[in-house]
Amino acid sequence: MQLFYNPYIDHNTQQITFDKIESRHIVKVLRKKEGDEVFITNGKGLLFVSQIDIASDKKCLATIIRKEEKENERNYRLHVAIAPTKNIERLEWFLEKATEIGIDEITPILTQNSERKVIKKERLEKIIQSAMKQSLKFHLPKLNELITFNEFLNQESSENIYIAHCYDGKKELMKEVVEPKQEVTILIGPEGDFSPQEVSKSENANYTPISLGEARLRTETAALVAVQNVAFINQ
Amino acid sequence: MQLFYNPYIDHNTQQITFDKIESRHIVKVLRKKEGDEVFITNGKGLLFVSQIDIASDKKCLATIIRKEEKENERNYRLHVAIAPTKNIERLEWFLEKATEIGIDEITPILTQNSERKVIKKERLEKIIQSAMKQSLKFHLPKLNELITFNEFLNQESSENIYIAHCYDGKKELMKEVVEPKQEVTILIGPEGDFSPQEVSKSENANYTPISLGEARLRTETAALVAVQNVAFINQ
Structure with a gap:
């Protein structure tokens, strides 16, 4: 099954137009013809089954014939705040x-030790979509705008909030503290780690310091x- | 700490010569001078502390002044047999x-469904070394030569042997069957999965089929x- 993504379709959508790249893919690579089915999700839990009306490799047109509500397969919620890596490919790999x-x-x-201070959000979103x-x-996982560490601390307010850092001191192993079926937020620092000030700020904001194990x-x-x-x- | 790798040094080695690339790195990037310390491992659990005699960016020379036996930080042994990915970068990421x-x-x-039938072992070894x-x-993790699925089944004889595949049927969740402090071998199939014949052969060879969870x-x-x-x- 080949899945397409279109964030703009919802319960009311009846017909869908594929862009040039998708149309080419549908007709030239998947070799779909008029009457064939194409699957699309809006990334918000809906799967649309459509039937091709016009199999043009420039502008493919299809009618939605069925839709299914897909529940999230996970019984937990996970939010990761991460300092983008100097080499952006490493962050891209993580997102995928x-x-x-x-x-x-x-x-x-x-963060204080961040070497990378800008990201191309649109490019990263494409990787998540793929x-x-x-x-x-x-x-579709939600990718937020880049914000400062302090801004993040001020806005985040869930109950299970953790910071992973490499300093010595009291830290809990993830397996000892994270419980199933929870909403969890985890902070991951840059190549040079969070600064000691950031770690102490996070502790004041009730983040639990965690260790991911012995490996570096x-x-x-x-x-x-x-x-x-x-x-x-x-x- | 910057660690160098040289598989040829052992307990008897007294002096070490760095190659051109390493020498350049030591002198030009790390800006080391005569008398400075350089750390080297042979990938077999030995750390050598050496002192630079000649800080040449073409051929750096150092004398070993101390060595430490480093125990493996892990209390288990893990062997993964994996069908190389069509896009070799994906396998390289895994190795890293x-x-x-x-x-x-x-x-x-x-394997039967392998799209990639050759690998450049030397390149993959460099990635593991880095x-x-x-x-x-x-x-240093050991990278073996590429062999066929059947050859692997015939040679492997450890006790905790698992095969991860995507077919329906009786499979155990890893967390239910893998125990700590064991020697574990896990088979991972190619993009098109193992063939049903391969799965059944592995079962005859006493591999336990496992599931890694719901995600694809x-x-x-x-x-x-x-x-x-x-x-x-x-x-």
Whole structure:
């Protein structure tokens, strides 16, 4: 099954037009003809089954013949705030893998030791969309705007909030503190880690410091390990 | 700490010569001078502390002044046999990440649905070496030659052997069957999964079929999830 993504279709949509790239893909690669079915999600939990009216490789047209509400397959909610990596490919890899495994929200954060201070949000969103389609999911993870660490601390207010850092001191292993079926938020620092001031600020904001284990992990690996740990705890 | 890798040094080595690339890195990037310390591992659990005798950017020379035996930080042994991905970068990512998290042995396997039938072993080894140095590990994961699925089944004889596949039928969740402090071997199939014949052959060879959860994962993601699950179970 090949899944397409279109954020603009909803319960009222009856007909759908594919853009040039999608149309070419449908006609030239998938070799679909008039009357064939094409599957589309709006990334908000709806799967639309459509039937091709016009199989043009420039502008494919289809009528929606059926729709299905798809519940989120996960019984938890996960939000990761991560300092974008200096080499953006590493963050991109994280976004792809986290989408496959299961994540709801990602906030890029600007920290004291951040070497990367800008991101191309649209490009990152495309990666998340591809991974969602590839892994046949119907809920698109939300990518937020880049904000500062302080802004993030001020806005976040869920109950299960964790910060992963590499300093010594009292830290809990994730497996000891994260419980299933919860709403969880995890902060992941940049290559140079959070600053001691950031760690202490987060503790004042009631974040629990956690350890991901003994291994020395890169930023994007740490973030993915955290995502998989939450998935594992919820199995 | 910057760690160098040299497989040829052992307990008897007294002096070490760095190659051109390493020498340039030591002198030009790390700006080391005569008398400064440089750290080297042989990937077999030994850390050598050396002192620079000649800080030449073409051929750096150092004398070993101290050595430390580094025990493996893990109390388990993990061997992953994986069908190389069509896009080799995906396998490379897996090798890097698995080395960071913790793995002992990797065997690339040729399966019925494998689209990639050759690998450049030397290039893959370089990636593993980089990841080992980066994550300050002193044990180099072993990368075996590419062999066929059948050859692998015939040679492998450890006790805790698992195959991850996507077919329906009786499968165990990893968290239900993998125990800590064990020697574990896990088979991961190609993009098109193992063939039904391969699955049944593995069952005859006493492999336990496992599920990695509900999510639909790419080959390299499945492999990494398996690696992190074993790490988590051993925490």
